Amino acid sequence: MKQNQALFEYLLRLGDSNMILGQRLCEWIGQAPALEEEMALGNLALDLIGQARSWLEYAARVEDAGHSADELAFTRDERAYRNLLLVEQANGNFADTLARQYLFDQYHYHLLGALSSSTDAQVAAIAAKGLKEVTYHLRRSSAWIKRLGDGTAESHAKMQQAIDEIWTYSGEMFIADEVDRVLAAAGIGADLDPLQRLWEADVQALLAEATLTCPPLEQYMQRGSKQGLHTEQLGFLLAEMQFLPRAYPGASW
Amino acid sequence: MLQTDANPHLIATDRCGEQLQFPAIEALWQLLDQVPDPEVPVVSVVDLGIVRELRWEQRQLVVTLTPTYSGCPATEFIEEAVAAALRAAGITNLRLVQQLAPAWTTDWISAAGREKLRAFGIAPPVGSASKRTLWGEEPEVACPHCGSPQTTRVSEFGSTACKALYRCDSCLEPFDYFKCI
Known part of the structure; x- marks a missing residue:
């Protein structure tokens, strides 16, 4: 695989995971449990969609096929999307949303930390900028996991159930394929093995602090997004997200 | 026709609109x-x-x-x-x-800018950006209205991504805090 082709794939993965999680978080607008939480979720989404734009703009440049970042976001079908299965999962209740968010934030934090020293200057610049924002995201989601896990009997039970249910989607981010290997070897992408060890240690420590039980690390993990094989959740999300630009191509206001 | 421009040009142009002068x-x-x-x-x-x-x-x-x-x-x-x-x-x-790198930081907000924020009712960022301020203890944010250091954070995010929501425990007014990043 040529390095440029691998880089395009890699940038799509980075951009798509941010884009899809940002879109999911926006579904909370008008429904969050408190106004402050609604603003926080909206701001998280804004950061993620902003980072997605940076990644997809760079992807469009690397692809060099005349596409814009908007075209990449709004005209690719489900099978061409490269976001992690984790981030496309439905919002569920507030604990489900936070379990998904925390597991992603903890990964995102270490990933952007590693990419900040990428040999590709643009990757390093986008990552270093995003890392500041993601540190805030992680601080907030960690605090919520502790608060709900170590809260009332009911919040503890809901938080535990949320972690258990989302867990099967958490291992995929560390399953490397050829794209990951080509770019890690070139010093452009992140080496996933050390990332996984950092993530596991942090997650185990936080869940213990939150009086929650960490599910087994060795269990079977769902996979497929790196080849465009998604769960049934993604199609519905894209249908809503892409409706307007597909129905009214080139619309502006 | 004589031009009476409300927004006077800093520099002269020739008839083709070509710039003739280059201001400092x-x-x-x-x-x-x-x-x-x-x-x-x-x-x-x-x-x-x-x-x-x-x-x-x-x-x-x-x-x-x-x-x-x-x-x-x-x-x-x-x-x-x-x-x-x-x-x-x-x-x-x-x-x-x-330009993305180096990433923008609130350390670049000028002293005049910080004073203008405070006068407008937004508490300016406290301290300088570093991992420590992102992870460490809560900064002591003074109320921009009454100056009291007795304040409580209501939410990590405010009306825009760059701000957090606080409340003053002395004068009881809510206010925005410009986060330090």
């Missing part, structure tokens, strides 16, 4: 210091540290801007406002460059 960079900084941030109009884009560099490359003015947050919806608006201000001053040949 310092004058251009002062000009951009009049361009307000669209979200917090009491501070200028220069106060916030968004304008990183101005330089003449022969006859072209190169303006380097940096976005604050990755998802800041005002980024394009600011680019347009900066270009419009320069064009209104007669600078026709200009190029805007977006």
Whole structure:
């Protein structure tokens, strides 16, 4: 695989995971449990969609096929999307949303930390900028996991159930394929093995602090997004997200 | 026809609109210091540290801007406002460059900018940006209304990505805190 082709794939993965999680978080607008939480979720989404734009703009440049970042976001079908299965999962209740968010934030934090020293200057610049924002995201989601896990009997039970249910989607981010290997070897992408060890240690420590039980690390993990094989959740999300630009191509206001 | 321009050009052009003079960079900084941030109009884009560099490359003015947050919806608006201000001053040949690295930090907000934020009712960032302020203890944020250090954080995010919500425990007024990043 040529390095440029691998880089395009890699940038799509980075951009798509941010884009899809940002879109999911926006579904909370008008429904969050408190106004402050609604603003926080909206701001998280804004950061993620902003980072997605940076990644997809760079992807469009690397692809060099005349596409814009908007075209990449709004005209690719489900099978061409490269976001992690984790981030496309439905919002569920507030604990489900936070379990998904925390597991992603903890990964995102270490990933952007590693990419900040990428040999590709643009990757390093986008990552270093995003890392500041993601540190805030992680601080907030960690605090919520502790608060709900170590809260009332009911919040503890809901938080535990949320972690258990989302867990099967958490291992995929560390399953490397050829794209990951080509770019890690070139010093452009992140080496996933050390990332996984950092993530596991942090997650185990936080869940213990939150009086929650960490599910087994060795269990079977769902996979497929790196080849465009998604769960049934993604199609519905894209249908809503892409409706307007597909129905009214080139619309502006 | 005699031109009575309400927005007098800083520089002269010939009949073809070609720039004849190239104003000093310092004058251009002062000009951009009049361009307000669209979200917090009491501070200028220069106060916030968004304008990183101005330089003449022969006859072209190169303006380097940096976005604050990755998802800041005002980024394009600011680019347009900066270009419009320069064009209104007669600078026709200009190029805007977006710079991501080094990433924008609240450390770049000027002392004047911090004072303007406080006077507007937004507590300016406390301390300097580092991992420690992102992870460490809560900063002591003084109320911009009464100056009391007795304040409580209500939410990590406020009306925009760059702010958090606080409440003063002395005068009981809510206020925005410009987060330190």
